[in-house]
Amino acid sequence: MSETASMWEKLGFRKASGVSEAGWGQTLFAGLISLIYFLPVLLIIITSFKLQTEALAIPPKFIPTHLFGLIPDAYVFTPTLENYTSVFSRSMTAGAAAENTGFDRYFFNSIVIASVSVFLALIIGTLAAFGFSRYPLKGNDTYLFVILTTRMLPAIVVIIPVILMFRITGLSGSYLGIIMLYTAFNLPFTIWMMKSFFDELSLDVEDAARLDGSSDVKVFFKICLPQVIAGLAATFVFGLILTWNEFLFALLLTGVDTRTVPVGMSQAVAGGGIGVLWGLLAAIETLFLIPVFFVTFFLQDHLLRGVTFGTVKR
Amino acid sequence: MSEASKHALRLLGISKSYAHVRALERLSFDVVEGRFFVLFGPSSVGKTTALRTIAGLVKPDSGQVEINGKDVSQAPIAGRGVSMVFQSFALYPHLSVFENLAYPLREERLGREEIAKRVKETATMLKLSHRLERKPNTLSGGEQQRVALGRSLIRRPKILLLDEPLTNLDAKLRHDMRAELKRLHQQFGMTIVYATPDELEALSMGEEIAVMRDGAVVQHGTPDELYENPVDMYVAGKIGSPHMNIITAITGADKTTFETALGKITARSKIKSVASGEAAILGIRPSDVRFANKGEAGVKSTVQMLEPLGDVTVVSIVARGETLRMVVPESAALALRPGQATSIFLDHKKFHVFRASDGQAIT
Numbered sequence: 317m318s319e320t321a322s323m324w325e326k327l328g329f330r331k332a333s334g335v336s337e338a339g340w341g342q343t344l345f346a347g348l349i350s351l352i353y354f355l356p357v358l359l360i361i362i363t364s365f366k367l368q369t370e371a372l373a374i375p376p377k378f379i380p381t382h383l384f385g386l387i388p389d390a391y392v393f394t395p396t397l398e399n400y401t402s403v404f405s406r407s408m409t410a411g412a413a414a415e416n417t418g419f420d421r422y423f424f425n426s427i428v429i430a431s432v433s434v435f436l437a438l439i440i441g442t443l444a445a446f447g448f449s450r451y452p453l454k455g456n457d458t459y460l461f462v463i464l465t466t467r468m469l470p471a472i473v474v475i476i477p478v479i480l481m482f483r484i485t486g487l488s489g490s491y492l493g494i495i496m497l498y499t500a501f502n503l504p505f506t507i508w509m510m511k512s513f514f515d516e517l518s519l520d521v522e523d524a525a526r527l528d529g530s531s532d533v534k535v536f537f538k539i540c541l542p543q544v545i546a547g548l549a550a551t552f553v554f555g556l557i558l559t560w561n562e563f564l565f566a567l568l569l570t571g572v573d574t575r576t577v578p579v580g581m582s583q584a585v586a587g588g589g590i591g592v593l594w595g596l597l598a599a600i601e602t603l604f605l606i607p608v609f610f611v612t613f614f615l616q617d618h619l620l621r622g623v624t625f626g627t628v629k630r
Numbered sequence: 631m632s633e634a635s636k637h638a639l640r641l642l643g644i645s646k647s648y649a650h651v652r653a654l655e656r657l658s659f660d661v662v663e664g665r666f667f668v669l670f671g672p673s674s675v676g677k678t679t680a681l682r683t684i685a686g687l688v689k690p691d692s693g694q695v696e697i698n699g700k701d702v703s704q705a706p707i708a709g710r711g712v713s714m715v716f717q718s719f720a721l722y723p724h725l726s727v728f729e730n731l732a733y734p735l736r737e738e739r740l741g742r743e744e745i746a747k748r749v750k751e752t753a754t755m756l757k758l759s760h761r762l763e764r765k766p767n768t769l770s771g772g773e774q775q776r777v778a779l780g781r782s783l784i785r786r787p788k789i790l791l792l793d794e795p796l797t798n799l800d801a802k803l804r805h806d807m808r809a810e811l812k813r814l815h816q817q818f819g820m821t822i823v824y825a826t827p828d829e830l831e832a833l834s835m836g837e838e839i840a841v842m843r844d845g846a847v848v849q850h851g852t853p854d855e856l857y858e859n860p861v862d863m864y865v866a867g868k869i870g871s872p873h874m875n876i877i878t879a880i881t882g883a884d885k886t887t888f889e890t891a892l893g894k895i896t897a898r899s900k901i902k903s904v905a906s907g908e909a910a911i912l913g914i915r916p917s918d919v920r921f922a923n924k925g926e927a928g929v930k931s932t933v934q935m936l937e938p939l940g941d942v943t944v945v946s947i948v949a950r951g952e953t954l955r956m957v958v959p960e961s962a963a964l965a966l967r968p969g970q971a972t973s974i975f976l977d978h979k980k981f982h983v984f985r986a987s988d989g990q991a992i993t
Contacts, residue, residue: 518718518720520716520717520718520720521720521721521722521723523682523685523687523714523716523720524714524716524720524721524722524781525722525733526687526707527685527686527687527707527712527713527714528713528733528734528737528781528785529707529708529734529737529738530737534737539722542724542725543723543724545724
C-alpha cells in the first residue's frame with residue numbers, strides 16, 4: 317500500500333484504483349442522504365426501546381441520553397428492554413400470568429422456511445440457468461419468457477388457484493407446502509439472474525478445461541460455479557429478502573404451527589383491543605431485521621460485484 | 631504405412647457448417663511430426679474451427695481427423711494428446727497461477743509432489759516463478775500469455791495448437807514471443823499448429839504454411855515455395871510484403887511474350903494453358919524491381935512517394951501510367967526525391983503470370 321493511504325484505507329476499506337477520494341463536504345452530504353434513507357429503520361429501532369407512553373409522546377422523544385444536559389428532558393426517554401421480553405412472553409389480558417406468544421416458533425419457522433426455500437431455488441435455478449445458457453433448447457427464449465410470466469401478476473391474483481391446489485393436495489398449513497411454494501416463487505428470478513451470470517463467462521475457459529481433461533460435470537463445478545460465486549451471493553440475498561418479507565401467501569397458506577413472523581406481527585398489531593403496541597411492534601421488527609441484516613452485511617462485498625457483474629469491461 | 635506414420639496429424643476432407651455459415655469446406659492437410667506448421671489466412675476463414683476440430687471441441691460434419699495414423703474424428707477430447715492456447719488465453723480467472731498450471735495435472739490425478747515439481751519447472755522455464763500466487767487478472771498481458779502457454783505445455787502434449795496467440799499482445803512483446811515460441815519448439819520438438827492472420831508471424835515462424843481461403847487450403851508449402859511460386863493471385867497477394875506489383879497484360883501470339891503498358895515482357899517459359907490474345911495478369915515482387923544500371927535498357931519512370939522503414943525504403947514509382955512499388959536499401963533511397971525522373975530495370979524472369987479469368991498462376 318502506498319504511503320498516501322488514507323485513514324479509511326488504514327481501517328481496511330479498499331478504494332477503487334484511479335478514484336480520487338471524496339472531500340469532507342461530499343462525505344458529509346452523502347452521510348446526510350443515507351441518514352434520510354435510514355431514518356424509518358432508525359425510528360423503529362429507537363421506538364423498540366420505549367414504553368408505550370413514550371412511544372406516543374409528542375414532541376417525540378428521540379434520544380436515550382441527556383448528553384450532559386444538552387438535550388432538554390422533553391426529548392429524552394428512558395431505554396427499556398421490556399418490549400423485547402414481551403415479544404416472546406407476556407400476559408395477554410390485564411393482570412393475567414405471562415404466557416408464551418408463540419414468536420419463538422414464528423422466528424424458527426421464518427428462518428427454516430426462507431432459508432430452505434431460497435437454497436432449494438438456488439440449487440434448482442442454477443442448474444436450470446446453466447442448462448438454458450449452455451445447452452439451449454429450440455425456442456429457448458420462449459421457455460425463459462414463460463417462466464417469467466408467473467411473476468408478472470400480483471400475488472393476490474394467483475392466490476386463489478394456489479389455495480385450491482393446497483386444499484386439494486392437503487398441503488395447507490404444512491412446511492412442505494409453503495417451502496414448495498416459496499421455492500417456485502423464487503425460481504424465475506433465480507433462473508434469470510443466474511443465466512445472465514453464466515452468459516457472461518468466457519466459453520474458451522470452459523473449452524480449455526475440457527482440453528485439460530475435465531468432464532462437463534467437472535467443468536460446471538470446478539470452472540463455472542466458482543466464477544459466479546458473486547452472482548450466487550447476490551441472488552441468494554435478494555431471494556432471501558423477498559421470501560423473508562413475504563406476507564400474503566404466508567397469511568393464507570400457513571397454519572398455527574408453520575406461521576411466519578410477518579403473519580405473527582400483523583396479529584400482534586391488532587392484538588388485545590388496547591390499540592397498537594408500538595414499542596412491542598418495533599421490537600419484533602428490530603429482531604426481524606437482524607438475520608437479513610447480517611446475511612446482507614457479510615455478503616455485501618459479493619453483492620456489489622454480483623450486481624455490477626458484466627457492467628465493467630473485462 | 632511408413633508414409634502415414636510419419637504424419638503426426640492429418641485432416642482429410644473436413645467439412646463443418648454452423649447454422650448459416652460454412653466454416654470448413656473439405657479441408658485437408660497433413661503435418662509431419664515435429665513440424666512448426668502455420669495455418670495462415672484472414673480472420674473468419676476457418677482457422678479457429680480447424681484447430682477446434684483437431685482438439686475435439688468441434689465434431690466435423692464429414693471428413694476425418696487422424697492423429698498418429700489413428701482416426702479420432704469421433705473420439706473424445708481426452709487422450710488425443712493435444713493441447714491448445716486460445717486467442718483470449720482462457721485462463722481460469724478464479725484460480726492462482728499455480729493452480730492454473732496445475733489444473734491439467736490434477737485432472738491426470740498426478741501426485742502432489744509430482745505436480746509441485748512440474749509446476750515449478752514450467753514456471754521457471756517461462757519466468758513465472760514470482761507470480762505463482764497471483765490471480766490471472768493481476769498479471770500483464772505477456773505474463774498471462776506465458777501462463778496460457780505453460781498450462782498447455784505442462785502436460786507435455788504431442789501436438790500443440792496455438793490460435794492467434796500473439797494477437798492480444800503489444801508489438802514489442804509480440805516480437806519477443808515469436809522468438810520464445812520458436813525456442814520452445816526447438817527445445818521440446820512437439821508438433822505445433824499455429825493459426826495466424828499475420829503474414830510476418832507465418833513467414834518468420836512457420837516451417838510449413840497452409841494458406842487458407844473459405845474454409846479450405848489454397849496452397850501448402852514452405853515459406854520459400856509460397857513466396858517463389860504462389861499458385862494464384864490470392865496467395866501472391868497474401869505472402870510477401872510489400873505486396874506484389876500487379877500489371878494487366880495481353881498474351882502475345884507466341885504465348886511467351888505479353889503486351890503491357892511497360893512494353894513487351896517475355897515469360898520464363900512458353901505458357902500452354904492460355905490463348906493468344908487472352909487477358910493475363912503479371913506480377914513482380916517489389917524486391918525484384920531495381921533501378922537500371924548505366925547502359926541497361928530501363929523503363930523511364932518518376933518517383934512518386936517514399937516510405938522509409940528503417941533499413942529499407944519502399945519507393946512508389948510511376949512508369950508509363952503503371953504504379954509500381956520497389957524495395958530499396960535505405961542508403962540508396964537517401965538521394966531520391968518525389969518527382970525525380972529515373973529509370974527502372976525489370977528482370978523478365980522474375981515475373982509471375984496469372985490467368986485474368988480465375989487468378990490461377992500459369993507460369
